[in-house]
Amino acid sequence: MNDIKNIFQQGLWTNNAALVQVLGLCPLLGVTNTIVNGLGLGIATTITLIASNVTVSFIRHWVRPEIRIPVFVLIIASIVTIIELLMQAFFYDLYRILGIFIPLIVTNCAIIARAEAFASKNTPALSLLDGLFMGLGFTAVLVTLGAMREVIGFGTLFQQAHLMFGEVAQGLTITLFDDYNGYLLAILPPGAFLGLGLLVAIKNVIDDRKASRQSIGELQLTEPTDTPAKA
Amino acid sequence: MQNLQRNMIISAVLLGMFAVSGTFFVAYTEQQTRPLIAEQIRIATLKHLNRLVPDDQHDNDLLTDVIRVTDPLLGSDDAMTVYRARKNNQPIAAMFTVVAPDGYSGKIRILLGIKYTGELSGVHIIAHKETPGLGDAIDGEKSDWNQQFIGKSLQQPHEKNWRVKKDGGEFDQLTGATISPRAVVKAVHKGLLFFKANRDKLFETKTNTP
Numbered sequence: 001m002n003d004i005k006n007i008f009q010q011g012l013w014t015n016n017a018a019l020v021q022v023l024g025l026c027p028l029l030g031v032t033n034t035i036v037n038g039l040g041l042g043i044a045t046t047i048t049l050i051a052s053n054v055t056v057s058f059i060r061h062w063v064r065p066e067i068r069i070p071v072f073v074l075i076i077a078s079i080v081t082i083i084e085l086l087m088q089a090f091f092y093d094l095y096r097i098l099g100i101f102i103p104l105i106v107t108n109c110a111i112i113a114r115a116e117a118f119a120s121k122n123t124p125a126l127s128l129l130d131g132l133f134m135g136l137g138f139t140a141v142l143v144t145l146g147a148m149r150e151v152i153g154f155g156t157l158f159q160q161a162h163l164m165f166g167e168v169a170q171g172l173t174i175t176l177f178d179d180y181n182g183y184l185l186a187i188l189p190p191g192a193f194l195g196l197g198l199l200v201a202i203k204n205v206i207d208d209r210k211a212s213r214q215s216i217g218e219l220q221l222t223e224p225t226d227t228p229a230k231a
Numbered sequence: 232m233q234n235l236q237r238n239m240i241i242s243a244v245l246l247g248m249f250a251v252s253g254t255f256f257v258a259y260t261e262q263q264t265r266p267l268i269a270e271q272i273r274i275a276t277l278k279h280l281n282r283l284v285p286d287d288q289h290d291n292d293l294l295t296d297v298i299r300v301t302d303p304l305l306g307s308d309d310a311m312t313v314y315r316a317r318k319n320n321q322p323i324a325a326m327f328t329v330v331a332p333d334g335y336s337g338k339i340r341i342l343l344g345i346k347y348t349g350e351l352s353g354v355h356i357i358a359h360k361e362t363p364g365l366g367d368a369i370d371g372e373k374s375d376w377n378q379q380f381i382g383k384s385l386q387q388p389h390e391k392n393w394r395v396k397k398d399g400g401e402f403d404q405l406t407g408a409t410i411s412p413r414a415v416v417k418a419v420h421k422g423l424l425f426f427k428a429n430r431d432k433l434f435e436t437k438t439n440t441p
Contacts, residue, residue: 033365064238067246078253082260089267092275096372160373184407187365 003126011133018141018196019203023110028142029192031101033153036160038146039139041101044083046135048105049114051079053131056119063120072115080106094164110138145195153187155180280314283344283353284324289316293326298436304425306330306338306418313433322347322434325426328357331418335410336360339369343422347430354380354419359411366411376412379403385423393420 017023027045032038055075063071084102087095105111114134119127150157155177161169185191273294280293296317299310306329313327324346331339339359344352354377361367368374379402394400395412404412426433 062245063249064242064245067242070246071249074249074253078257081257085257085260085264085268089264089271092268092271096275182406187407 007129008133012137017110017134017138019200023113024108026107027104032142032145033187034150035146036164038142042139042142045105049111049135050131052076052111053119053127054124056115057124057127060120072112076111148195149186149191152183154182279342279355283326284316289318289323291317302425304421306332325433329418329422331414333414335366341418345426350382350384351380361411366408368405369411369415
């Protein structure tokens with residue numbers, strides 16, 4: 001039970017793939033210019049993470065340490081290709097929107113990092129949970145960053161939502177400012193770096209506040225005994 | 232020494248087995264999904280064709296009344312499919328794909344519908360890898376940028392205005408993206424030139440695909 005709670009916290013906050021491990025920057029910075037794009041990549045990455053974590057966990061006793069990295073790469077590349085093919089066959093409309101993001105997942109080192117740091121040492125069930133929460137944590141950052149950049153860059157929220165959710169979502173687009181000319185910097189790659197930097201800073205401020213409040217409560221400053229393991 | 236050798240062989244064999252099984256799963260999925268994907272693409276193609284020439288304007292089967300043509304103006308070394316729309320055996324329009332080789336990130340495939348009179352009935356981007364949020368607005372699903380081609384022809388606008396506004400022409404570019412629209416405008420123009428040079432041959436040739 002404690003394990004599960006720990007995995008949940010690690011994935012969503014304390015060891016967040018995007019904000020703490022700072023992994024997967026290529027897809028993260030590349031596609032987060034709208035909420036819908038961020039959400040699309042987030043979902044695809046989460047599915048890949050779960051599938052690769054579970055597979056790696058199942059074979060963890062057979063893989064020798066010296067060949068584990070090429071084996072993980074093989075597994076991840078196969079899974080991503082299979083997901084791409086299945087999407088094309090069964091969700092063609094969704095594939096047309098997310099299609100360009102799918103190959104980007106292979107470049108996301110967060111996936112191989114989880115295979116190496118977690119799945120190769122834990123049971124399939126725990127690895128599944130780790131994949132799920134790591135994926136959700138990554139998705140949350142993608143969506144937040146996408147929202148920030150979309151509001152500043154286009155002055156809207158949820159534009160093109162119908163591409164992912166069908167025609168019902170046609171009216172979902174919220175225009176925050178009429179007559180907004182857009183602010184190109186936010187949409188271009190520099191906007192992604194600035195936005196991500198800001199999010200990392202906000203997270204650190206929150207963590208610091210929490211830590212200082214705790215230490216005042218204890219009336220005694222104790223040195224942290226262990227630093228969170230970096231993957 | 233012997234032990235080391237043995238370990239190396241075991242590792243190599245293991246790695247090979249993983250490579251074989253990974254390839255097997257991918258190949259198996261590919262084989263199973265191939266007909267499904269082909270069918271999805273067929274449905275999507277038909278949907279595109281019907282938007283260029285609505286069902287009430289033709290009475291032939293668009294997906295079988297086709298010829299394969301290779302021409303440098305189409306932007307590809309491969310043979311391209313030309314779909315022909317007819318009503319009472321009179322040519323109505325031709326639809327074919329042109330490739331813009333100079334997109335911002337790779338080739339852009341564009342489906343053109345050209346009426347027998349030489350006017351564009353529509354321009355659809357069917358495959359591209361342009362930047363999400365910027366260049367991908369050439370896609371009709373994402374913005375109505377491609378609508379501006381409807382009704383245009385080689386006469387209207389004049390040859391030298393077949394450019395984006397930034398280059399002194401009359402076609403809009405996109406905010407933050409000029410390269411993708413420029414590539415599309417150029418490819419559409421070439422497509423019109425191809426149609427002008429081959430119009431009657433295109434409609435007279437018998438279906439030449441198996």
